[in-house]
Amino acid sequence: xxxxxxxxxxxxxxxxxxxxxxxxxxxxxxxxxxxxxxxxxxxxxxxxxxxxxxxxxxxxxxxxxxxxxxxxxxxxxxxxxxxxxxxxxxxxxxxxxxxxxxxxxxxxxxxxxxxxxxxxxxxxxxxxxxxxxxxxxxxxxxxxxxxxxxxxxxxxxxxxxxxxxxxxxxxxxxxxxxxxxxxxxxxxxxxxxxxxxxxxxxxxxxxxxxxxxxxxxxxxxxxxxxxxxxxxxxxxxxxxxxxxxxxxxxxxxxxxxxxxxxxxxxxxxxxxxxxxxxxxxxxxxxxxxxxxxxxxxxxxxxxxxxxxxxxxxxxxxxxxxxxxxxxxxxxxxxxxxxxxxxxxxxxxxxxxxxxxxxxxxxxxxxxxxxxxxxxxxxxxxxxxxxxxxxxxxxxxxxxxxxxx
Amino acid sequence: xxxxxxxxxxxxxxxxxxxxxxxxxxxxxxxxxxxxxxxxxxxxxxxxxxxxxxxxxxxxxxxxxxxxxxxxxxxxxxxxxxxxxxxxxxxxxxxxxxxxxxxxxxxxxxxxxxxxxxxxxxxxxxxxxxxxxxxxxxxxxxxxxxxxxxxxxxxxxxxxxxxxxxxxxxxxxxxxxxxxxxxxxxxxxxxxxxxxxxxxxxxxxxxxxxxxxxxxxxxxxxxxxxx
Numbered sequence: 001x002x003x004x005x006x007x008x009x010x011x012x013x014x015x016x017x018x019x020x021x022x023x024x025x026x027x028x029x030x031x032x033x034x035x036x037x038x039x040x041x042x043x044x045x046x047x048x049x050x051x052x053x054x055x056x057x058x059x060x061x062x063x064x065x066x067x068x069x070x071x072x073x074x075x076x077x078x079x080x081x082x083x084x085x086x087x088x089x090x091x092x093x094x095x096x097x098x099x100x101x102x103x104x105x106x107x108x109x110x111x112x113x114x115x116x117x118x119x120x121x122x123x124x125x126x127x128x129x130x131x132x133x134x135x136x137x138x139x140x141x142x143x144x145x146x147x148x149x150x151x152x153x154x155x156x157x158x159x160x161x162x163x164x165x166x167x168x169x170x171x172x173x174x175x176x177x178x179x180x181x182x183x184x185x186x187x188x189x190x191x192x193x194x195x196x197x198x199x200x201x202x203x204x205x206x207x208x209x210x211x212x213x214x215x216x217x218x219x220x221x222x223x224x225x226x227x228x229x230x231x232x233x234x235x236x237x238x239x240x241x242x243x244x245x246x247x248x249x250x251x252x253x254x255x256x257x258x259x260x261x262x263x264x265x266x267x268x269x270x271x272x273x274x275x276x277x278x279x280x281x282x283x284x285x286x287x288x289x290x291x292x293x294x295x296x297x298x299x300x301x302x303x304x305x306x307x308x309x310x311x312x313x314x315x316x317x318x319x320x321x322x323x324x325x326x327x328x329x330x331x332x333x334x335x336x337x338x339x340x341x342x343x344x345x346x347x348x349x350x351x352x353x354x355x356x357x358x359x360x361x362x363x364x365x366x367x368x369x370x371x372x373x374x375x376x377x378x379x380x381x382x383x384x385x386x387x388x389x390x391x392x393x394x395x396x397x398x399x400x401x402x403x404x
Numbered sequence: 405x406x407x408x409x410x411x412x413x414x415x416x417x418x419x420x421x422x423x424x425x426x427x428x429x430x431x432x433x434x435x436x437x438x439x440x441x442x443x444x445x446x447x448x449x450x451x452x453x454x455x456x457x458x459x460x461x462x463x464x465x466x467x468x469x470x471x472x473x474x475x476x477x478x479x480x481x482x483x484x485x486x487x488x489x490x491x492x493x494x495x496x497x498x499x500x501x502x503x504x505x506x507x508x509x510x511x512x513x514x515x516x517x518x519x520x521x522x523x524x525x526x527x528x529x530x531x532x533x534x535x536x537x538x539x540x541x542x543x544x545x546x547x548x549x550x551x552x553x554x555x556x557x558x559x560x561x562x563x564x565x566x567x568x569x570x571x572x573x574x575x576x577x578x579x580x581x582x583x584x585x586x587x588x589x590x591x592x593x594x595x596x597x598x599x600x601x602x603x604x605x606x607x608x609x610x611x612x613x614x615x616x617x618x619x620x621x622x623x624x625x626x627x628x629x630x631x
Contacts, residue, residue: 301491
């Protein structure tokens with residue numbers, strides 16, 4: 001069977017060789033279509049990768065914040081037992097239950113507060129104390145994020161090791177705000193991190209809990225996962241347990257969703273050229289069947305069944321598709337390299353460093369699955385385009401065909 | 405290969421009629437039979453229905469009424485599989501225009517029908533070579549049709565018609581495009597093959613001299629057998 005297919009393939013190659021120019025033009029048509037689709041998708045992929053890399057560089061991707069959530073109508077609070085539950089989720093390497101609040105300084109500087117166990121939060125956030133030390137458990141000591149610490153030191157005279165009064169806002173029975181002063185002692189300022197923890201005040205959780213008398217459970221659990229590939233899995237597990245899960249990974253998901261749509265729209269426009277390529281194959285094969293009518297009639301008289309005739313036409317289409325696909329892949333790789341080697345420096349020199357993030361390493365990214373898909377599309381397209389010409393060929397009346 | 409001399413009926417036609425869509429009655433109640441190993445010529449002018457008769461016998465066309473039977477069994481023209489098998493296994497064709505495929509060499513043309521029969525390449529090649537030797541073209545096997553004379557092309561076509569070892573070779577004006585000397589050679593070759601291999605020949609011609617060299621002559625006029 002396969003030997004017979006090989007015979008038919010050899011014959012198809014010979015038939016194609018008898019009309020080289022038309023084959024070349026058709027192959028070019030398909031190649032341009034495939035290259036257009038791969039080119040636009042690669043450009044989209046390049047932008048996507050740049051955006052993801054930018055998020056990755058500026059955020060902590062392996063950090064997840066689990067907050068109370070809802071599942072099937074039941075609310076799930078973060079209680080000490082649920083914290084234990086969360087710790088047992090696979091890929092969770094560290095975690096810290098936290099309370100959130102907000103205080104103000106005497107100069108009315110807004111102070112976002114996190115209450116947590118000092119060791120746990122240090123581990124989960126990889127906190128580094130730049131000056132001073134970490135607070136001790138059960139004390140009224142505090143550490144400050146780099147930006148907040150710098151600000152309070154510079155503008156409000158805060159000193160490491162000296163008590164620093166802060167205001168806790170409360171509301172009385174009639175709903176009127178009332179500020180109450182509590183004394184904390186800043187004992188350390190953290191290293192800069194370039195994230196929101198640069199502007200927080202971190203205290204022992206017991207101290208924060210004491211100032212939130214009506215609080216049930218914790219506000220959130222900060223979770224560290226082994227690697228960024230496990231983040232989505234852990235987030236899914238948390239959602240199954242009834243908690244909400246958030247983090248920088250959501251931004252990446254949002255970028256991916258957005259880019260999926262953008263790339264799809266690009267690809268649809270580029271796909272028009274593929275339709276043109278398909279019509280070219282159909283046209284070529286219709287002409288080819290017309291030209292070979294006599295040969296098809298002779299073949300039928302010599303014993304070719306309708307299936308053999310269809311196979312003759314479709315094998316030619318398959319070969320056109322493979323040639324077009326391979327040429328299209330080569331063209332898209334060349335297009336991609338030209339974009340990266342010439343296009344990127346050109347854009348950077350024209351628009352300057354503002355776009356350096358967007359045009360980071362490469363402007364266009366082609367992945368192996370894209371190449372396989374390109375070849376696959378070319379082959380499927382050419383076979384689809386060949387169905388009608390093949391059907392027409394198979395339905396020829398051998399006697400009439402031999403007369404032509 | 406030799407199928408023996410025992411005279412058994414190879415094919416029989418009973419009241420075969422063929423009317424084309426334009427109303428032309430190409431065959432009008434044709435009845436004819438043929439024994440195995442016979443070389444029969446069917447003599448008639450152009451348009452007399454010879455070719456139609458050959459096409460029906462070869463499974464390339466169908467009749468509208470009557471029966472066509474091979475080896476005692478009626479051919480069912482609605483059964484495509486049966487008709488394809490009939491074309492592949494029982495008949496070989498020789499045409500006036502030779503109908504060789506121009507992109508193939510002589511030996512490839514002879515091998516070609518065997519591709520549809522799934523015969524392995526080496527087997528095809530050796531069978532084609534033997535036949536080309538028998539038709540006297542052993543030195544021309546790698547020539548393309550355009551490099552061969554008319555007589556040589558028809559010899560290749562004869563070899564091609566025989567390559568699938570058919571029961572009968574249907575020849576439609578096989579010498580129509582050849583000069584008289586070459587024609588005589590082709591007829592002699594068909595006679596020789598008929599005698600040596602026992603293959604039946606059904607030769608449609610308008611040439612009385614050619615027809616006269618057959619075992620039997622049937623004459624057709626206006627779609628009817630007249631003798």
